Amino acid sequence: MRLGLLGPEGTFSEMAAKKWRKDAELVFFDDMELAAMAVDEGRVDESIVAIENSVEGPVGVIHDRLLDVKSPIVGEVVIPIRQCLMARPDASEIKVILSHPQGLGQCRKYIREHYPNAEIRSTGSTAHAARLAQEFPEMAAIGCSASAEKYHLKVLAEGIQDRTANYTRFLVIGKNLPAPTGQDKTSLAVYLDRDRPGALYEFLGEFATRGINMTRIESRPSKLTLGDYRFFIDVEGHCQDKVLGEALHALKDRTSKLKVLGSYPVADKV
Amino acid sequence: MRLGLLGPEGTFSEMAAKKWRKDAELVFFDDMELAAMAVDEGRVDESIVAIENSVEGPVGVIHDRLLDVKSPIVGEVVIPIRQCLMARPDASEIKVILSHPQGLGQCRKYIREHYPNAEIRSTGSTAHAARLAQEFPEMAAIGCSASAEKYHLKVLAEGIQDRTANYTRFLVIGKNLPAPTGQDKTSLAVYLDRDRPGALYEFLGEFATRGINMTRIESRPSKLTLGDYRFFIDVEGHCQDKVLGEALHALKDRTSKLKVLGSYPVADKV
Numbered sequence: 253m254r255l256g257l258l259g260p261e262g263t264f265s266e267m268a269a270k271k272w273r274k275d276a277e278l279v280f281f282d283d284m285e286l287a288a289m290a291v292d293e294g295r296v297d298e299s300i301v302a303i304e305n306s307v308e309g310p311v312g313v314i315h316d317r318l319l320d321v322k323s324p325i326v327g328e329v330v331i332p333i334r335q336c337l338m339a340r341p342d343a344s345e346i347k348v349i350l351s352h353p354q355g356l357g358q359c360r361k362y363i364r365e366h367y368p369n370a371e372i373r374s375t376g377s378t379a380h381a382a383r384l385a386q387e388f389p390e391m392a393a394i395g396c397s398a399s400a401e402k403y404h405l406k407v408l409a410e411g412i413q414d415r416t417a418n419y420t421r422f423l424v425i426g427k428n429l430p431a432p433t434g435q436d437k438t439s440l441a442v443y444l445d446r447d448r449p450g451a452l453y454e455f456l457g458e459f460a461t462r463g464i465n466m467t468r469i470e471s472r473p474s475k476l477t478l479g480d481y482r483f484f485i486d487v488e489g490h491c492q493d494k495v496l497g498e499a500l501h502a503l504k505d506r507t508s509k510l511k512v513l514g515s516y517p518v519a520d521k522v
Numbered sequence: 523m524r525l526g527l528l529g530p531e532g533t534f535s536e537m538a539a540k541k542w543r544k545d546a547e548l549v550f551f552d553d554m555e556l557a558a559m560a561v562d563e564g565r566v567d568e569s570i571v572a573i574e575n576s577v578e579g580p581v582g583v584i585h586d587r588l589l590d591v592k593s594p595i596v597g598e599v600v601i602p603i604r605q606c607l608m609a610r611p612d613a614s615e616i617k618v619i620l621s622h623p624q625g626l627g628q629c630r631k632y633i634r635e636h637y638p639n640a641e642i643r644s645t646g647s648t649a650h651a652a653r654l655a656q657e658f659p660e661m662a663a664i665g666c667s668a669s670a671e672k673y674h675l676k677v678l679a680e681g682i683q684d685r686t687a688n689y690t691r692f693l694v695i696g697k698n699l700p701a702p703t704g705q706d707k708t709s710l711a712v713y714l715d716r717d718r719p720g721a722l723y724e725f726l727g728e729f730a731t732r733g734i735n736m737t738r739i740e741s742r743p744s745k746l747t748l749g750d751y752r753f754f755i756d757v758e759g760h761c762q763d764k765v766l767g768e769a770l771h772a773l774k775d776r777t778s779k780l781k782v783l784g785s786y787p788v789a790d791k792v
Contacts, residue, residue, distance in 0.1 A: 306748040312579050374644040419748040453730035460723035478576040478689040
């Protein structure tokens with residue numbers, strides 16, 4: 253089992269991957285989007301990608317990418333995020349703070365209070381940040397403690413995220429839709445006619461009137477023009493469940509632009 | 523009239539500010555959030571802040587900040603975005619590309635194709651990026667052409683955003699709610715009970731059943747726990763209009779966590 257994820261070693265993605273499958277062979281990609289496409293391209297059996305954080309919000313680029321991915325979402329993983337500030341043991345004055353944009357966003361208040369004059373730089377992953385901090389003594393990285401070990405850095409401060417309760421949800425992309433378990437979630441993407449008032453209301457009505465709970469709705473720009481959006485919606489249930497199946501059937505008749513991204517077991521609470 | 527905005531000079535915010543008021547005295551802030559709070563703090567008469575881009579999506583930090591801002595939204599401005607790559611006239615090989623995260627996100631494809639090995643750094647504004655590129659010949663900045671002039675940089679490439687149709691919408695925060703014009707928009711923030719299925723559906727129903735068009739819905743994490751969201755909703759009409767007023771009244775009875783952020787004339791199409 254080859255499992256694709258954002259690299260290098262020492263990212264939160266690696267933590268999530270190990271929670272998902274202890275024994276998988278990890279295949280690191282330089283870029284989240286590449287990891288998301290890797291199952292379609294036959295390079296891995298599954299991929300794991302971050303989709304949202306409880307403080308900083310959605311990972312926009314992965315939402316956009318899911319529209320192109322043909323392989324289904326087969327699972328979700330939620331991990332607690334504890335951000336650390338780390339630098340070389342011989343680091344002197346910290347002039348630059350590095351992290352993935354999500355890491356920087358989650359520690360905005362901490363950075364402003366403790367390093368008001370530092371230059372802020374974003375990197376492709378928190379582990380990339382740690383790797384740079386290993387090279388330059390005037391730089392500190394924000395990321396997970398595993399990075400500090402991996403890159404021989406000293407942890408200067410721990411749990412520096414602005415909110416203690418900080419979780420990231422990851423999606424697993426795989427080859428085959430899992431069978432219903434009775435505790436499932438289904439992810440959808442839909443493009444509605446924006447010039448028809450009430451289009452979203454009617455769409456949601458197919459779920460609400462059937463007692464189907466919506467756990468998430470996220471809008472993303474269609475990229476065609478300002479004020480034009482796609483919606484990413486998670487509902488409780490499996491697309492092969494009778495009631496949800498009926499709702500999806502009714503919606504597919506109504507709009508040709510509905511994509512079922514996958515149905516998968518709900519992650520354990522963390 | 524003192525108008526607050528993200529600085530330094532040469533940002534897209536400055537373009538938007540000049541479109542909003544030609545004759546205002548511009549007051550530059552280092553940080554968008556500071557600009558958003560400046561009316562409340564009596565430091566300016568109005569502030570202008572970016573709220574969403576047609577390609578890269580919402581400016582999350584401004585949404586979160588609007589919950590605390592007491593002054594109303596009094597207007598909106600939409601400007602076309604044409605991103606330029608710029609560097610010192612004596613620049614040699616470009617090793618670092620700098621911009622605001624929105625600028626980097628809007629030119630993701632261009633950067634990957636033309637500068638696959640460059641280090642990507644995010645800055646507080648596109649003008650901050652230009653200022654750094656002025657100092658270091660191995661760095662290039664992505665931003666508006668006004669920055670190139672202002673910081674004596676050479677434009678290496680123009681219109682490098684991944685989508686030609688690229689617009690940013692700005693909100694103006696002011697002191698007094700403008701009177702209805704007949705062509706208005708109202709912005710709301712609401713926190714719904716997530717454990718009640720259909721809560722969002724019922725909320726939207728108060729608009730849909732009255733024929734009120736919703737032009738935008740954006741979810742943001744409540745930051746309390748994963749899967750818990752606030753919604754930012756724009757609807758057509760002014761909160762002092764009879765029909766919209768009735769809908770808001772019905773909704774306020776239903777939830778105590780509804781905030782009317784402002785009512786303002788719809789921006790001219792660009």
